[in-house]
Amino acid sequence: MDAVSEGFTLYKRPPNGRYYARYSIKGQGQQRVSLGTSDPIEAERRAQSKWIKACALAEVGLSVNKKQFEKIAEEFIAGIKLAVQRGEKAEYHAKQYPTIIRRYFVEYFRHKLMSAIKADDIDAYWDWRKEFWITGPGSKNPMIQYDRVIKGVTTKIFRPVKEGYPSKSTLHKESLLLRQLFEFGQRRGYVTEIPEINVPKDKRRKDNSRPGFTMEEFMHLKSVSEARVREFEFTDDDPSGKNQKTYQDRLRLHCFCMIAAFTGMRVTELLNLSWGDIEARKIQVENGEFCDVTVIQAHGKGKERELAAMPETLTFFNLLKSLFYVANDQMPGDDDPVFFNHEGKRISSFKIGLAKLLIAADLRVARNGKLRDSFSFRHFYITQQIREGVGHHLLGRNVGTSSKMIDAYYSKIRPTDEIAQLIPDWSKKRLMQ
Numbered sequence: 001m002d003a004v005s006e007g008f009t010l011y012k013r014p015p016n017g018r019y020y021a022r023y024s025i026k027g028q029g030q031q032r033v034s035l036g037t038s039d040p041i042e043a044e045r046r047a048q049s050k051w052i053k054a055c056a057l058a059e060v061g062l063s064v065n066k067k068q069f070e071k072i073a074e075e076f077i078a079g080i081k082l083a084v085q086r087g088e089k090a091e092y093h094a095k096q097y098p099t100i101i102r103r104y105f106v107e108y109f110r111h112k113l114m115s116a117i118k119a120d121d122i123d124a125y126w127d128w129r130k131e132f133w134i135t136g137p138g139s140k141n142p143m144i145q146y147d148r149v150i151k152g153v154t155t156k157i158f159r160p161v162k163e164g165y166p167s168k169s170t171l172h173k174e175s176l177l178l179r180q181l182f183e184f185g186q187r188r189g190y191v192t193e194i195p196e197i198n199v200p201k202d203k204r205r206k207d208n209s210r211p212g213f214t215m216e217e218f219m220h221l222k223s224v225s226e227a228r229v230r231e232f233e234f235t236d237d238d239p240s241g242k243n244q245k246t247y248q249d250r251l252r253l254h255c256f257c258m259i260a261a262f263t264g265m266r267v268t269e270l271l272n273l274s275w276g277d278i279e280a281r282k283i284q285v286e287n288g289e290f291c292d293v294t295v296i297q298a299h300g301k302g303k304e305r306e307l308a309a310m311p312e313t314l315t316f317f318n319l320l321k322s323l324f325y326v327a328n329d330q331m332p333g334d335d336d337p338v339f340f341n342h343e344g345k346r347i348s349s350f351k352i353g354l355a356k357l358l359i360a361a362d363l364r365v366a367r368n369g370k371l372r373d374s375f376s377f378r379h380f381y382i383t384q385q386i387r388e389g390v391g392h393h394l395l396g397r398n399v400g401t402s403s404k405m406i407d408a409y410y411s412k413i414r415p416t417d418e419i420a421q422l423i424p425d426w427s428k429k430r431l432m433q
Helices: 040-059 069-085 091-109 119-130 168-187 215-230 242-263 267-271 313-328 351-360 375-387 392-399 403-409 411-417 426-432
Strands: 003-005 008-013 018-025 029-034 143-150 153-160 278-284 290-300 303-309
Touching: 008 040, 018 040, 069 091, 069 168, 091 119, 091 168, 119 168, 215 242, 215 351, 242 267, 242 303, 242 313, 242 351, 242 375, 267 290, 290 313, 303 392, 375 392, 392 403
Parallel strands: none
Antiparallel strands: 003 008, 008 018, 018 029, 143 153, 278 290, 290 303
16 A cells, blocks of 8 residues: 655555655656565655655755666766767777776775765775785786677687786876766766875885996997997898898997997987088097097987087998998988988887897896886986086086986986095094094
């Protein structure tokens, strides 16, 4: 039997005899709730409480439906897939985002109401997320499964888990996606205020300096590079010209390494070089003799500067000119690239060739575990100039960085170089007094 009271209706549903209530909320349709009792007086009290709460939620624009986080997340995923089908979003949204949402967000917040998630819950989530593959749920499954559609057929792909903590950029991207999900819930009326969703800052101090070379390591690398060039220097038994191409590639790489080491230029600046940017000048050095030096107009990072290169660079620039002449039957013009490929076009990267050279010289990995790359030559140049007493301000202007950066990342070499001054025999003198 139904009983109508104050906007809601009480009724029983056999066979348990418990009361239920139904009421209508404008814009949200009819709602049905279980009251969990067979006592008519208690049922009316509970129904009235739920009715008043529902009206209050509707008044501030919230949904009266209490949906769990998981169900809202699935609605959000469905919206992403539909937007991709319409061409409103890129395809990677439908490939990557559902996996992230289900694997991390839903796994942690599954049965919790979105409106009940506060800033403390978000902070706890990030701690859980960082440990997911180390000690969390991911550590129990050595393989990650992906569903991929290949030629119209859904295929399951597995790859081993790469154990490790998520990078800062990964957490940042996931935080943006989590915020989008909460904003979706806010638009649907499931939550009024979105909690703060910022990845906690990593307060650990990190050494971001790049690994360079000691002088001994650099001389060893130079020797190995020259030997690798000589391997293909003679091509009498190579009518196909294959060895000649390898020879030219290795010689170009050798010149790149030497010029990088004797100028301290950034990789982008080196690759942007044209022959019109290079000028040979005569200067008078300390002993009164005149010496040829290279002056370069460097272009990179949106700025231009003039720098003085070490005299050794002239040899390698001349080698590159010879290579250009062999490839093009003419000397290079001002607009021609200094570093060019077999087609005469500007080279975009020496990354692969340099990695092979560093591996051949057993110098790819530094003692601190970091990988050396093209930037290591810049580090080598700056540290060598500091060792020779070049002032930070003058050096900073030449390499295009501030004296503050040099102090922060390069000056730490001085204490070990000046070790004799750092260990005076003051203890013995003290004891003899």
